[in-house]
Amino acid sequence: MNSNPLKPLPRKIPKEIHPKKMNKINRIKRPLDNITNIQTTLYENSLKNPRIGNKDKKGKKKEKKIETKTPKLIESTIQNNSSIQMVLTPNCTSTISQESPIKQKTTNTDPSLVAEYSEEIYQQFLENEKKYQPSIDYIEETQNMINEKMREILVDWLIETSQEHEFHSETLFLAINLVDRFLSKYSVSKQQFQLLGAACLMIASKYEEIYPPSIDDFVYICMNTYTKNNFVVCETKVCNELHFDFTVITPIHFLRRFLRITEGSDLILMVLSNYLCELQLLDYSLLKYPPSLIAAAAIFAARGILQKNIWDPALLSDCPYSIAQLRTCVFDLLRLFESAKNSESKACFSKYSGTELYNVALLKSPSLENFF
């Protein structure tokens, strides 16, 4: 059976490739031969996609570049320099230089996090996190043509596209939530599957980003497989069917808070738990876990990988779960962490294998006994 959800896209060379982009394409090495034809095309699409129109609008291009070297969440999570502590593990060779943008960024406390409302906001997140979640068995119940593997390929492509466009994590998580919720209600054909993914990413970027790409950019991202009008129609359909309920609580929302709570929180821990949350997006079977559980489990799993005291009492008492409730989710994340090293879906793994993100994806898996 053909498991590729996305129809072969025209192998067209984009008119203008930004020179900087070209470098990037050459720099990233991936075992292209091993991946199916379609994935290769997809992979190239997203890489070759020039950032049309964004450049002029983004007056702050330079600053933004620096920020994106680390996940967005880091900046707001570290409260001051003193909490940054390097952890050097055998596989992690990079160190933070004195001029690290992260360090500079962290000296200013983020007003949105020290605000006196943080308790109310956390409580309200917990109350509402289940409000806009997809059904957990829609592939079996609703879809005729889409399977788990196809979903994984689409998510992988969305992760890659988001990275290329330097979207915030929130945008990516929202986009995938929209895809899953739409698929929970309507059966979608293989031909329309990528359109749905791209349209959801477009909606999410309109919701979260300051400078969302234009529809033309998205047409281009999909290598002209779909027309501008296809996008407008698909967007309207998603908006209507999901009733414009886009204020969605995702693991990222909880991760920020939990990272502030957990003892000995450092950069590597932050990057690694962010990675685990992103990996989880690829796995349909993990839709069953609520966002707060994923976020908490990601931190405990990361603590395990980093050989810290795993069940940090501070985080245990702050998050609404017991060790028993957390354990299966932690194991699932560790399983994903290990299998990502050999998976065909490479976007997330490659992103977090780079030295910019401290090679966290290459760390050694811990022994599960440590978790008992």
Added chain:
Amino acid sequence: MIPAKVDDYTDLQKIGEGTYGVVYKATKISTGETVALKDIRLESEDEGVPSTAIREISLLKDLKHPNIVRLHDVINSDRKLTLVFEYLKQDLKKYIDSCKDPIPTRQIKSFLYQMLRGVAYCHEHKVLHRDMKPQNLLINKKGELKLADFGLARTFGIPVSSISKEVVTLWYRPPDVLLGNLKYGTSIDIWSTGCIFAEMYIKKPLFRGKSPKNQLKKIFKKMGTPSKEAWPSVVKLPGWSEYNFQEYPGKTLQELVPTMEDPEGFDLLSRMLQCNPAKRCSAKEAMKHSFFNDIKK
């Protein structure tokens, strides 16, 4: 559920024109209920649903509070998007303009308290309004006041350093944002609310600048140029060295808002109109201020 249609409404009367559409008063045929329809044209955009509409709708759907305008329905069809709101008689701007006598202090207190309650609710839900001004506050005959126009609102989950600076109508924009502070948070709405508080007494906008620089000058002339002692981080803001304002001594709030009289009111106003955002009070704190001791809560 049958999707709502524009045909479900009759008696359309234009009541306002915003930046991206027209607002009508209308009657819902099935119930006789009066509503406000905000039409957003899509064909001019050609970018599908505008991001302002995406945010306004999805945020308002989750903000249910007596001091926030209710969004009843959304009609999304054929290149046109219509938002169906509960109807309120007037916006605060029109009300202020229509009052010949000074607005009674009790009335001002009640409006301000309701404004703060709406703002506090938004902030508790991680939402910044970012466009507080009299035109965007709606009132009805019962004396209720509700926050409207969430077109510039957004959640503050994303590190604020990357939030847009194109926010808040110039006259209600706080000095730190005018100086280029992109790390603003909830304090942005408090400055605007403070400006409206004063405006209800003097019946015209407190600071009416023509450009960001001119707006800052107006603010500093009235409030005094902030000193590095009172606001150490001000020197790091890009506009500070660029504009290099002279040190205006500033005036007293009594001079600026002569009709206020109430010392409690001056105290509260001074806490809201702090140039240094870190010193500005929160909406929740403002609600607890003794200025409100004598009103029904």
